[in-house]
Amino acid sequence: MMQVCNLKKQFNNIMVLDDVNIDFNTKEVTCILGPSGAGKSTFLRCLNLLEEPTAGKILYNGKNTLDEKFDVRQLREDVGMVFQHFNLFPLKSVVENVMLALVLVKKMSKKMAREKALAMLDKVGLSDKADVMPHTLSGGQQQRVAIARALAMEPKMLLFDEPTSALDPELVGDVLAVMRKLANEGMTMIVVTHEMGFAKEVADRILFMADGNVVEDASPDVFFTNPNTQRAQAFLSRFI
Numbered sequence: 001m002m003q004v005c006n007l008k009k010q011f012n013n014i015m016v017l018d019d020v021n022i023d024f025n026t027k028e029v030t031c032i033l034g035p036s037g038a039g040k041s042t043f044l045r046c047l048n049l050l051e052e053p054t055a056g057k058i059l060y061n062g063k064n065t066l067d068e069k070f071d072v073r074q075l076r077e078d079v080g081m082v083f084q085h086f087n088l089f090p091l092k093s094v095v096e097n098v099m100l101a102l103v104l105v106k107k108m109s110k111k112m113a114r115e116k117a118l119a120m121l122d123k124v125g126l127s128d129k130a131d132v133m134p135h136t137l138s139g140g141q142q143q144r145v146a147i148a149r150a151l152a153m154e155p156k157m158l159l160f161d162e163p164t165s166a167l168d169p170e171l172v173g174d175v176l177a178v179m180r181k182l183a184n185e186g187m188t189m190i191v192v193t194h195e196m197g198f199a200k201e202v203a204d205r206i207l208f209m210a211d212g213n214v215v216e217d218a219s220p221d222v223f224f225t226n227p228n229t230q231r232a233q234a235f236l237s238r239f240i
């Protein structure tokens, strides 16, 4: 579905991604682990073209995303993203947050958009919160609204950048439960996370990033019991 070839990203003079080569397959759940500063967020942002690579190629369904003729808008519709800080619109109600892109981007009528948004809120267990303002919700509920908003666009792939890192510990479980459900339904997902339990249980594949590259690409079984590199061993030892 997505092929990353010799991807490099430089900020000022620092090589933040240094020759990353990786493929992502349909319906696969990939968890990306790694220390802070490894380049995980930058990598995700390159995948949906929020960052422009310094060099290399990203192919989406075989098409070069950096080609002038490539439909960037279509890719942004196909590849949804959920951030650490939910980024909800504070002056719009919960359901309006979920409807917004349906009306503006998909050109749906408000009535249809609201119906769809309510269905998505139901999916994340928040249909009773449709007409409240985001600030009245807990962080975990806000993040589930952000997931509903991404789902409303019927993405082909969802990218999550530490979706539970900003949450109080007791709120993490509800968000992970929604993500687990999506994974079980066959959503293609790439999840940057520090939730080792989730990664172990839900991921089909673990990528471990360090210093701007993917240094391990393994099944959770192999990665968590027998990591190849010292970097990964040291990283994992901090979670036990």
Ligand code: ADP
Pocket: 011, 012, 016, 034, 035, 036, 037, 038, 039, 040, 041, 042, 043
């Ligand atoms: P991670 O998500 O793994 O913590 P990031 O991708 O956020 O890592 O950052 C990797 C490196 O790139 C860090 O050293 C960070 O300071 C740098 N970086 C990220 N974004 C920018 C930017 N917009 N401008 C300059 N440096 C950046």
Ligand code: MG
Pocket: 040, 041, 042, 161, 162
């Ligand atoms: Mg990050």
